[in-house]
Amino acid sequence: MASAQIPALLRFLTQDAKVPLALAIGKTPELQKANLTSADEIAKADIQVLQDIFKDQKVAKQILNAGKRVSKKRGAPADNTAASPQKKKKNTIITKDSTPFDIESSLRLPTPSSPDNELRVMIIVTNRAPLVLAFAVCVLKYTMPEQPISSRLSLAQALVSANSRSKAVSLGIENGQSAEEEGWGEGQPVVKVLGRDIRVLKRWDYNPREGPPTTSPASGEPDSNTAPADDFLGNGDIDDADKMPPLWGVDLEAARSSQNNASSEKKTGGLPIYTAQSARSYLLRSISSVQTTTTSAKSKSNTATVQEKEESVACLLSVIDSVCRSWATTLKKDELDRRAWVWYLKVRPDVQSGVQGWGQKGQVKLSDILALRNDS
Incomplete structure (x- = not known):
């Protein structure tokens, strides 16, 4: 993962998905291996992949929904x-x-x-x-x-x-x-x-x-x-x-x-x-x-x-x-x-x-x- 992607991914996990910082930092390498390094990629991910990484179905759904929300917001025209x-x-x-x-x-x-x-x-x-x-x-x-x-x-x-x-x-x-x-x-x-x-x-x-x-x-x-x-x-x-x-x-x-x-x-x-x-x-x-x-x-x-x-x-x-x-x-x-x-x-x-x-x-x-x- 490029160094510039790491802070962006951490910001998404902690601010948009409301994941505790310590957990976000610990799971970053696994997300990298799964090629889930942005909100757009996470939005398209299989819920089971996220659940395997975070070991918690609720957290996995929370992150997937946040990814879809952010991805949809980026795609909409706005001033x-x-x-x-x-x-x-x-x-x-x-x-x-x-x-x-x-x-x-x-x-x-x-x-x-x-x-x-x-x-x-x-x-x-x-x-x-x-x-x-x-x-x-x-x-x-x-x-x-x-x-x-x-x-x-x-x-x-x-x-x-x-x-x-x-x-x-x-x-x-x-x-x-x-x-x-x-x-x-x-x-x-x-x-x-x-x-x-x-x-x-x-x-x-x-x-x-x-x-x-x-x-x-x-x-x-x-x-x-x-x-x-x-x-x-x-x-x-x-x-x-x-x-x-x-x-x-x-x-x-x-x-x-x-x-x-x-x-x-x-x-x-x-x-x-x-x-x-x-x-x-x-x-x-x-x-x-x-x-x-x-x-x-x-x-x-x-x-x-x-x-x-x-x-x-x-x-x-x-x-x-x-x-x-x-x-x-x-x-x-x-x-x-x-x-x-x-x-x-x-x-x-x-x-x-x-x-x-x-x-x-x-x-x-x-x-x-x-x-x-x-x-x-």
């Missing part, structure tokens, strides 16, 4: 920044005729319905990567206020992926030089997100404010969706050459692994990017409250569980935003960016060290995050 209509029931349905304003509107993150006094006693359950993503999305609102929500999500996901690869190297799961070290990002602009250099692609032809609704169809009054515009559109001017245009975080590892297989990658301007919708979806499905986690899955509908997860994400983003906002007037942007990483380290979930702890979930008290407003 880089928009979710499929089937998965965007609550937000704006994005089509090829959707305006940039529509796209940005569909990516807006949830806001909490819980009162402030409840936030102080709330405990969420997550692993470290989604928490990094949450911190990055929030701090970018203040360090790069010109960026719309699609760019903040993409840049935040680029940071998470770079950190995850560094962690995998330190644990011995991956080896060799990164795509960045091999020069795949050479020539692309760089921005800092939580102290890390992220290669970006400038979106000169994209104006997030293009195509907003002007009136409500029923009343003729201004649409309420236009009120908090800067919360998700950014405050940049696309015609101001002195300001940074909307950005994408470039997926250098995908650029290296795709090489001559460009048709299988989501691309913009010739480079694979971290899509905003995938980052948003990852955030919404990776964070829950202690109450949600400890409640029997059979006692609640899937819709109720999704709503509670969205509320948990909304509460987390709200308290992180309050910390960033409290310091934004006293810290320079580069210092706020650096400080945000320190804040994350102070409140990240306490999990085991080493391979066994990678990807483990832990608890985070929102009161600990709120206390960072008084951090010295």
Whole structure:
């Protein structure tokens, strides 16, 4: 198996198929021998082959179904920044005729319905990567206020992926030089997100404010969706050459692994990017409250569980935003960016060290995050 295929296979097994990391690592050689090195190949596999490898019928079905799901998703046409209509029931349905304003509107993150006094006693359950993503999305609102929500999500996901690869190297799961070290990002602009250099692609032809609704169809009054515009559109001017245009975080590892297989990658301007919708979806499905986690899955509908997860994400983003906002007037942007990483380290979930702890979930008290407003 090529070295570039190993991390992709591990990501599929752990993130899409929900297989424990230690098990995924142990079964990688057997999957290689069976020529099952990608989601597409696994989707076409005989269930008995997977069962012989994993020694568990339930796990084998879980992996086969994940392979079919991922393979089918790759085969369906989709916009880089928009979710499929089937998965965007609550937000704006994005089509090829959707305006940039529509796209940005569909990516807006949830806001909490819980009162402030409840936030102080709330405990969420997550692993470290989604928490990094949450911190990055929030701090970018203040360090790069010109960026719309699609760019903040993409840049935040680029940071998470770079950190995850560094962690995998330190644990011995991956080896060799990164795509960045091999020069795949050479020539692309760089921005800092939580102290890390992220290669970006400038979106000169994209104006997030293009195509907003002007009136409500029923009343003729201004649409309420236009009120908090800067919360998700950014405050940049696309015609101001002195300001940074909307950005994408470039997926250098995908650029290296795709090489001559460009048709299988989501691309913009010739480079694979971290899509905003995938980052948003990852955030919404990776964070829950202690109450949600400890409640029997059979006692609640899937819709109720999704709503509670969205509320948990909304509460987390709200308290992180309050910390960033409290310091934004006293810290320079580069210092706020650096400080945000320190804040994350102070409140990240306490999990085991080493391979066994990678990807483990832990608890985070929102009161600990709120206390960072008084951090010295």
